[in-house]
Amino acid sequence: MQSIRDYQVKVFRVFDRWGNSLLERTDVHTNNPEDGWNGNYKDRPILPGVYLWKADIVNKAGKIVSKQGEVNLFLETNTY
Numbered sequence: 227m228q229s230i231r232d233y234q235v236k237v238f239r240v241f242d243r244w245g246n247s248l249l250e251r252t253d254v255h256t257n258n259p260e261d262g263w264n265g266n267y268k269d270r271p272i273l274p275g276v277y278l279w280k281a282d283i284v285n286k287a288g289k290i291v292s293k294q295g296e297v298n299l300f301l302e303t304n305t306y
Contacts, residue, residue, distance in 0.1 A: 229256040236282040236290060238263075240297075243276065256283075265299050274301045 233256045240249040240263050254261035263279070265271060280294040 232257050234284040235261070236284065238281045239279065241278045241280075242272075243278070248272070248277065263297075272299065274299050 235254045235256060236252065238249070238251045238254055238261070239247060241247055248267045249263050251261060275298075277297050277299060278294065279297055280292065282290050282292050285291050
């Protein structure tokens, strides 16, 4: 989760295209790589594709704002 400044994230979730939950993290922060998603499910890499995310973020005024979007997961290939 990247942002211009650090925000507290109450809940961060990632879903597959059928709505199955792949990840849920609570009380994390943006811009902290350990709090984000590494593209794994149950410690195993998942297939490339489009996945959905939702987050409840505490804004500068202290109010919780819900955001959502998509992330494209690509297969890493080495072409040396």
